[in-house]
Amino acid sequence: MAQDLVLEIAGLEKTFNPGRANAVTAISELDLSVRPREFVSIIGPSGCGKSTLLRLVGGLIDPTAGDLSVNGRSAQEARLARDYGMVFQAAGLLDWRTAVRNVELPLELMGWSKFRRRARAKEMLELVDLDGFASHYPAELSGGMQQRVSIARALSFEPSLLLMDEPFGALDEMTREYMQTELLKIWRETATTVIFITHSIPEAVFLSTRVAVMSPRPARIAAEIPIDLPERAPQVRDTEEFFRSVSLVRRTLRSVEHE
Amino acid sequence: MTDRSTTRRARTRRTLVFAVFLVVLALLYTGYKAFGQAVDDTQRDWWVVGSFLPRSDDKNMPPVLDILAEFGQAPREGGTTIGRLTLDGALFTLREAAVGFAAGTIIGLAIAVVLLQSRRAERGVLPYVIASQTVPLIAIAPIVVVWGRTGLEFLPWEWKDWMSVSLIATYLTFFPVAVNGLRGLQSPSPEASELMQSYAAGRRQVLRRLQLPASLPYLFPALRIAATASVVGAIVGEISAGVRGGLGRLILDFAGKYITGPERLYVAIIGACITGLVAVGVVAAAERLLLARRGIVAQ
Ligand SMILES: Nc1ncnc2c1ncn2[C@@H]1O[C@H](COP(=O)(O)OP(=O)(O)OP(=O)(O)O)[C@@H](O)[C@H]1O
Numbered sequence: 354m355a356q357d358l359v360l361e362i363a364g365l366e367k368t369f370n371p372g373r374a375n376a377v378t379a380i381s382e383l384d385l386s387v388r389p390r391e392f393v394s395i396i397g398p399s400g401c402g403k404s405t406l407l408r409l410v411g412g413l414i415d416p417t418a419g420d421l422s423v424n425g426r427s428a429q430e431a432r433l434a435r436d437y438g439m440v441f442q443a444a445g446l447l448d449w450r451t452a453v454r455n456v457e458l459p460l461e462l463m464g465w466s467k468f469r470r471r472a473r474a475k476e477m478l479e480l481v482d483l484d485g486f487a488s489h490y491p492a493e494l495s496g497g498m499q500q501r502v503s504i505a506r507a508l509s510f511e512p513s514l515l516l517m518d519e520p521f522g523a524l525d526e527m528t529r530e531y532m533q534t535e536l537l538k539i540w541r542e543t544a545t546t547v548i549f550i551t552h553s554i555p556e557a558v559f560l561s562t563r564v565a566v567m568s569p570r571p572a573r574i575a576a577e578i579p580i581d582l583p584e585r586a587p588q589v590r591d592t593e594e595f596f597r598s599v600s601l602v603r604r605t606l607r608s609v610e611h612e
Numbered sequence: 613m614t615d616r617s618t619t620r621r622a623r624t625r626r627t628l629v630f631a632v633f634l635v636v637l638a639l640l641y642t643g644y645k646a647f648g649q650a651v652d653d654t655q656r657d658w659w660v661v662g663s664f665l666p667r668s669d670d671k672n673m674p675p676v677l678d679i680l681a682e683f684g685q686a687p688r689e690g691g692t693t694i695g696r697l698t699l700d701g702a703l704f705t706l707r708e709a710a711v712g713f714a715a716g717t718i719i720g721l722a723i724a725v726v727l728l729q730s731r732r733a734e735r736g737v738l739p740y741v742i743a744s745q746t747v748p749l750i751a752i753a754p755i756v757v758v759w760g761r762t763g764l765e766f767l768p769w770e771w772k773d774w775m776s777v778s779l780i781a782t783y784l785t786f787f788p789v790a791v792n793g794l795r796g797l798q799s800p801s802p803e804a805s806e807l808m809q810s811y812a813a814g815r816r817q818v819l820r821r822l823q824l825p826a827s828l829p830y831l832f833p834a835l836r837i838a839a840t841a842s843v844v845g846a847i848v849g850e851i852s853a854g855v856r857g858g859l860g861r862l863i864l865d866f867a868g869k870y871i872t873g874p875e876r877l878y879v880a881i882i883g884a885c886i887t888g889l890v891a892v893g894v895v896a897a898a899e900r901l902l903l904a905r906r907g908i909v910a911q
C-alpha cells in the first residue's frame with residue numbers, strides 16, 4: 354500500500370441490512386485514492402450513497418467488502434487515532450456551550466489541559482473570523498457563523514483528513530460563496546486534505562483540485578475530473594475556464610445518471 | 613446587563629401577580645361567605661350555596677382573619693403556637709420529602725442510564741417501571757413502615773419511621789425522572805452522536821458531555837412534578853402509616869378537633885401548600901441556575 358496516499362479505497366462495497374428483504378446495496382466496486390493536500394469534491398445523484406461513503410471513510414460504519422485505508426491504517430484505527438475532522442450539513446453544536454467551548458469539545462475529550470485547549474480554540478475561532486464571538490451561545494449565532502464554529506471545531510485537533518458532508522447546503526447563496534472562500538483560505542493555511550460532498554457543481558469546481566462523480570446506486574466513482582483553475586479567488590467564477598469546467602462536470606454527471 | 617435587569621423585573625412582576633392572586637383568593641372566599649350569610653344558607657333552600665357548595669357559617673368557613681390569627685394562638689396556655697407547630701411539622705415533612713426526592717432522582721437517573729444502553733433493555737424493563745406506579749400509595753405506606761421497623765436491621769444505621777415515608781417519596785420521584793430522563797438522554801441527534809464517535813469518545817464521555825446535559829431540559833419538568841408529588845406523598849404516607857412529627861399527623865389531629873377549632877385545620881392546610889411551593893421553588897431555582905447559561909433565556 355502506497356504510503357503517499359491519505360486515502361486508498363479499492364473494491365469497496367456497503368450493503369445495509371444484508372440478507373434481509375429490505376437489503377440496500379448503496380456502494381459497490383468503488384475505487385478512490387486521495388493524495389495529501391488534495392481537495393476532492395464528490396458529487397452525484399441524490400441518494401446514491403455519498404454520505405454512506407463518507408461515513409465508511411470516517412469509520413462510523415463498516416464496509417461489507419473491499420479495502421479502505423487511511424494513512425495506511427483501517428478506518429476504525431484511524432478514527433480511534435483521531436485522524437478525522439467531520440463537518441455535517443447541520444452544524445451540530447452543543448447549545449449549552451459557548452462557541453469557544455464547542456471548539457474545545459474534542460480537545461477536552463482528548464485530555465488537553467484547560468489552558469492549552471482554550472488557547473487553541475481561540476486560535477481556531479480567529480482562523481474562521483469569529484474571534485469576537487467566543488462567548489456567544491449557538492442560539493445567538495447565524496447559520497453561517499454556526500457552521501464556521503463547526504469547521505473550527507473539526508480543525509482544532511489538526512486532523513489529517515477533513516470530511517465534509519454538504520456543509521454549506523443549508524446556507525443562502527451569498528453566505529455560501531463567502532464560506533467557500535473562507536474554506537479555501539483555511540485549507541491553504543492548514544495543509545489539510547479535504548473530502549467534500551456537495552450538490553452544487555459550481556461549488557465543487559470552485560473548491561476542488563479534483564471532482565469525483567458518483568454513479569446512481571449501487572454507487573461507484575464513475576469519473577474523476579481534475580480542475581485546474583489559475584487562481585481561486587471569487588472573481589474566477591466569472592471566467593471562461595470556470596464555465597468550461599462547470600459544464601464538463603455537468604455533462605459527466607448527466608451521462609452517468611443515464612447510464 | 614439588560615438581560616439580567618429584564619429577568620429581575622420579570623421576577624418582581626411574578627411575585628406581585630402571586631400576591632394579588634392570594635388577595636383575590638381571600639376576597640373570593642370572604643365574598644362567598646358574606647353572600648351565603650346574606651341569603652341565609654342555613655335554611656338549605658338556596659340550591660347551590662349551603663347544600664351543593666359548602667355552607668358559609670364560621671364552623672365550615674372560618675373568617676380569613678380568624679385563620680390568620682390562629683397562627684399565633686397556642687392550644688394550651690403559654691404553650692407552642694399553632695403556627696410554630698405547623699412550621700415544625702412542615703420542616704419534618706420537608707426533610708422526609710427531600711431525602712426521598714434525592715434518592716428517587718438518583719435511582720431514576722440510574723434506571724434511565726441503564727435503559728439507555730440497549731433498546732432491548734428499554735422494551736423489557738420500561739413496562740415494569742410504568743406498572744410500578746399503579747400500586748396504590750395508601751395501601752403500601754403502612755407495609756413500608758412495618759417492613760422498615762422489622763426487616764431492615766441489617767442496615768448500618770438505625771432505620772427511623774420517617775425514612776419509610778421518604779421511601780414513598782422516592783417511589784413517586786423515580787418514575788417521572790426515569791421516563792423523562794431516558795427521553796432526554798436519547799434526545800441528541802444522530803449527527804451529534806456520530807460526531808462524538810468521530811472524536812473516539814468513550815461511552816462515559818458521551819454520557820457526561822452530550823447525553824446528560826442534553827437531558828436537563830427534559831428532566832426539570834419531571835423534577836418539578838416529583839417535588840410536589842414528594843411532599844403530597846410524604847403527607848399521605850404519614851397519615852396512612854401513622855408516622856408522627858410531620859404535617860400529615862398534624863392534619864389528622866386538627867381534623868379530629870375540627871368542631872372546637874376549624875381554623876387550625878386551615879392553618880395546617882396552608883402550611884402544606886407552602887411546603888409544596890417551597891419544594892417546587894427550590895427545583896425551579898436550580899433549573900434557572902443550570903439552564904439560564906444556555907443562551908436561551910429560560911422562562
Ligand atoms: N442506516 C441505513 N440503513 C439502511 N439504508 C440506508 C442507511 N443509510 C443509508 N441508506 C441507504 O443508502 C442509500 C444511500 O444513502 P446516502 O445517505 O449515502 O445517500 P446520499 O448520496 O448522501 O444522498 P443525499 O444526496 O440525498 O444526501 C440510500 O438508498 C439510503 O436509503
Ligand SMILES: [Mg+2]
Pocket residue numbers: 403404405518
Ligand atoms: Mg447525504
